[in-house]
Amino acid sequence: MSTVEKPASTPKYKVIGTRPIRHDGTDKVTGRAKYGADLRLTGMLSGVVLRSPHAHANIKSIDVSAAEALPGVRAIALCGDIPDAANKIAELGEGSVNLQHLRHNVLAENKVLYRGHAIAAVAADTIHIAEEACKLIKVEYELLPPVMTVLDAMKPDAPVLNADVKTNSLGEQTDKPSNIAKHFRFELGDIAKGFADAKVIVEREFHTATVHQGYIEPHNATAMWGQDGHVTVWCSTQGSFTVRQQVAELMHVPLGHVKVVPMEIGGGFGGKIAVYLEPVAAILSKKTGRPVKVLMNRADVFEGTGPTPGSYIKVKMGADANGKITAAEAYMAYEAGAFPGSPIGAGAMCVFACYDIPNGKIDGFDVCVNKPRTSAYRAPGATNAAMATETVIEEICEKLNMCPLDFRLKNAAKEGTRRIDGPVFPRVGMVESLEAIQNSEHWKTPLSGKNQGRGIASGFWFNCGLKSAATATVNGDGTVGLVEGSTDIGGSRTGLAMQFAEALGITVDQVVPTVADTDGVGYTDVTGGSRVTFATGWAVYEAALDISRQMCKRMAEEWEVPVDQVKYENGGVTGPDGKRLGFAEIAEKSVKHGEPIVGKGTVDPQCPGGAFATHCVDVEVDPETGKVHILRYTASQDVGTAIHPAYVEGQIQGGAVQGIGWGLNEEYFYDDKGTMRNSTFLDYRMPTCLDLPMIETILVEVPNPGHPYGVRGVGEVPIVPPPAALANAIYNAVGVRMQQLPMSPPRVMHELLKKNK
């Protein structure tokens, strides 16, 4: 691993920057960690969801009588069991949701909008009985033509999915039902003048496929609706508080009467924020008075849960003879899926964010199509956008005969650069991420083989702050129980324990971190937006400071000196005349007499610090089959401060690999009826370890001034550059420009055959 380590002679931190074993590691590798599917409760029933076989249809009738009559069936849930929701918007921390749409997504009412759309659910004594009962539910459909691409959906005569969706066009609400939920525009400078000043202008169109997050663990939910009207939900989620809110709002239960217990989570990547099964399990439990567990299988996950959108993007960029970008324009239409809410906003803000561009215009469209409602996926919207911008830049470089790395350095966004959508960057590390590639052994090693090529691409992601809370109880033996509310997807328990230990000058082994349920910890927003190490990290830092203050106060009283004469430093309290007591000794005293020591931290930080990454990839393309073989891959990234470098590397490697899958083979493959034909991991081709070289990482540490330890989010931006970097490498290997994702062998071969004709 080519990590840039800080010189050992000047260690700034004792714990931060080390690589301890994760607190949850042993349970995970021995199989003892408890996931949602492991849950067994007394009297528990199994729930199975009936899903639509059609992509677009009116539901004329649903007859559950035969299913109800099957022995062992205990309850059946339909949309009507969820109280009617007004068109109310619920804020979910990261993003918001229209409750009526959420209700109709959880269980369809009178229309199915995608194949896999949930219609009904059965609770029965066994999963097999529930499955048989689902087959006995008679649904009468009136088939409607499916609308599968944004360009088709935007046509004036396209069948409309949602009668209540009317275009909000440049801020004005129109009143005709449409698949275009929103059209917005960002503008900066004088676009016409910008293109007039350009020596070279390149304009290209891109199509990217719908892809799934592909987490290993399918969605699951178990609910117990108590006789007192309190509901407990166990599930796999990125945000227990957002599940609590969605269940409470949908089911009209007071927020405080819902408890959500987050189980261990086998991946989320943005896809486990919205609820699917949780309200269904709750209804079935309410009807039966028993706990009900509902699990998805892989096909359910592909067909029924949020993928990230396919898109159509047109990008036009101009540069002057010196290689300075003079203008950039983008037209971007993103699939929302069945209901409005694609990540088009983020995509439009990211599309040119890596560069200092004086004149720009970006049009964004949020478009409904007959696919599952999209949800977040690692830097949502940014990967599609980078595919366009970063390959257009490559063509400009070719025309100007400029090195693509020099070109990017010349135009890189830096402190003070204004994005086209308005915000001005604070201190950021785009330049440093490029320089790290420029100085890498990889970049300096020329390629020599036939049909080999190198490509680079950069990417940006905002990261976010949001609310976090933590409490920490000091134990008599000098250990600390650290309780926080961020469900742990990427090793955050240990990353947080490290920041906590650093602040108190104790070891990470003294900290026992726990992710609590919604009754056990203060409000905490979702694990998303690369925010946990940043924001929850800050909350545990505050909790540590709270403890140090309590220890100081206690020792000042004991030593009978004014509190301003004692100080917490180096893992203990120091007072006048050489007085000193270590953390563990104070901890021991605290349980014997006086008040217990409990620290608290609550934060809502505002400066997450954006993340920039540059990736460099070498490929060899088989000219007879179009198959792309990755020879070498290096990812450099401004990571702020790497709290646990191995986890940071893991995030970068994981993101890069997901981006490689998106670039080369992954896609929702639909037939003309709108049925996904590849809803298995056999035919939905994510890369395996046999398809990849070791992803080399370069951690560039440009500390975020907006965090006590300089943390920036690191988890999302690494998915942004790979497809574009691969496209550029393929061009350099065999001379074909790929403008459609995935760049699968049939697509690359098609371009090669066209070129060789």
Next chain:
Amino acid sequence: MRDFDYAAPTSVAEAVKLLQDHNGSARPMAGGTDLIDQVRVGRISPDLVVDIKKIAELNVLQIGSDGLHVGAAVPCYRLYHDAMIKDLYSALTDSASIIGGIQIQSRASIGGNLCNSGPAADSTPSLIALGAVAVIAGPQGNREVAVEDFCTGPGKNVLGRGEFLVELKFPARSANSGSAYQRFIPRNEMDIAVVGVGAAVQLDASGKNFVSARIALGAVAAKPLFAAEAGKLLAGQPVSVETIQKAAEAARAIATPIDDMRGTVEFRKHVTGVLVMRVVQQAVERALKTKSGNAP
């Protein structure tokens, strides 16, 4: 998933009777790697699963002067661990080592792969290229069918009610013969063939001319195809890129693939030609190293 009964007969006659008595609602099972999954997803719902692994004839693996006998329940790993099969029936070893991962290979049988009759089955083109014959047991006794005539469509084959596959018989191989199987997959492992090609060649003693050749194609039609013409074009011809190119073109001409999530018509036809070139060349290389066979 519906409940089903399970039986594990120890003789061919017993198995035939069980299958016959259930009148089409019983399914024979060897490794079960296809069958169990199909039951699980509801594609088939048998009343009885007849486990044929306990029948001695179905576990035979014999190589001698009369050729090679592979019992229908012999799992892949037993094939690729056999050095003589690897030398003389290399295409079969190629296939057995790329079907699934190690766990699957420990159970999945070549016989089952044939009876599942998938157009993209990785072993069928090798069986056809090596001239294998299917020995089928049934209520009327045993019968034999050349493997190229076994499959009739996707998931369909010549097995009638009460019938099941007992073994695959391969003719003996001579010196200067070689065979190979390759598939094209977008990933490097754990994938299903977009195109699969098996070829077996017999060279003359000089190694410079083809005596005969058999070529078979997978995943480019509703069933695995025997490209008889392509093979004939090689017979008696010198070993050269030009002659193999002609065979590749003939093979490409009989491919009738479809557009689906695994590939396009254009791509599959193109890659059929590419793979025939590569596979025949590999079979030739192996033939040049084969100094003696098992033929008497």
